[in-house]
Amino acid sequence: MARAESLLHWYDRHRRRLPWRDAPAPDPYRIWVSEVMLQQTTVAAVGPRYARFLARFPDVGRLAAADWAELAEEWAGLGYYARARNLHAAAKEVAAKGWPGDAAGWRALPGVGAYTAAAVAAIALNEAVVPVDGNVERVLSRVFAIETPLPRSRPEIGRHAASFMEQEAARARPGDFAQALFDLGATICTPRRPACALCPWREECEAFRRGIQDTLPVKPPKAARGAIFGVHFALFDREGRVGLLRRPEGGLLGGMPALPGTPWRAEPWEDAEALPHAPAPAPWRPCPGEARHGFTHRDLSMRLFRAEADSMPEGLEAVSLDRAGAILPGAMRKLLDLL
Structure with missing residues (x-):
């Protein structure tokens, strides 16, 4: 012993x-x-x-x-x-x-x-x-x-x-x-x-x-990780602030600040499907590249659109990019890199 x-x-x-x-x-x-x-x-x-x-x-x-x-x-x-x-x-x-x-x-x-x-x-x-x-x-x-x-x-x-x-x-x-x-x-x-x-x-x-x-210890084979996809939207006001909302309680990143976007799902989003989820009518432009983030059992891939507006629509809080970078969870901060 x-x-x-x-x-x-x-x-x-x-x-x-x-x-x-x-x-x-x-x-x-x-x-x-x-x-x-x-x-x-x-x-x-x-x-x-x-x-x-x-x-x-x-x-x-x-x-x-x-x-x-x-x-x-x-x-x-x-x-x-x-x-x-x-x-x-x-x-x-x-x-x-x-x-x-x-x-x-x-x-x-x-x-x-x-x-x-x-x-x-x-x-x-x-x-x-x-x-x-x-x-x-x-x-x-x-x-x-x-x-x-x-x-x-x-x-x-x-x-x-x-x-x-x-x-x-x-x-x-x-x-x-x-x-x-x-x-x-x-x-x-x-x-x-x-x-x-x-x-x-x-x-x-x-x-x-x-x-x-x-x-030792003997571990079982790792389970295959599922892939999920989302599209998000960076809306800027005249002062260069970006609009954030708070995700619903429960689920991945529940209750955390985030860029608005589509739900995350197992199939990639076509632009025509994703754009109706934008927070406001605007001339949305795609940002090049994808942001990727690994959760415990799933790998998330996200695309980003950006646009400008005279004012922030109801439901979004306008914050500076520096502050957004400080308060957003890691997955959302990777979206900011696409800007």
Whole structure:
């Protein structure tokens, strides 16, 4: 059995310096925000955005009281925008009812899954639970040589993760133990060419003993990604401002600012079909090229038309191109490149 004590000894010497670890004492709000931001996003991308987010929303009360438009603007470019909607909804619940006292209470908040609940409970509340993310799945798949493919192996991985809390060292420092697992997976037990020579669990790792660490975890073949298509419209007023609207709640980029356009569908749009979706009658001109953006399971291709108008029609907000570039989500910012 891999010893929690040896991993914690390694962590005390080699832990990553991350902004959400800088507080004198673990803060549920700071830990929660960092965990939500880090979902499907890299540490390098989150670091500067995390500091900016806390400057704008320094506590859960400020976040709960903010308008969705303000939060959407701050989240622009981080992707997976349902995270921001759920964070906002959960913040309102916490502001009204108080902080949850354990992982089960966190799990009951809107949009908080098992991993996030366990991570906040372990790190901020010192609860004896082990959060399992992709890094931890990879580490434990190798340490215990689990050859069952993901996702079928997750129950077994979860049982092994929970078993660490039977060890006194892990039970005494559950937050540090969780973060040690994260750091081990991020810096040593990496997806490709793990640095086994530097690993504190090398002698206890069954995959290393058998020489199969590079083959684990076993993942199923990737599903084919679907293609979707859209046409969008950049309408400029006399001051050179472009018209934006807010996408409907739900679905891709739900609730986020966007250029008006057609729905996104599986078939390309002909101009004659697309132009009736323009926000106003105008001499629309096509911009050369296409903007492409990859979502989790779909690849989006978009074309852009532009036109000028004396005034902005109802339903569109006129904003400068600089501001549009700051508040639009990544997919929409790629459309601006076509201008």
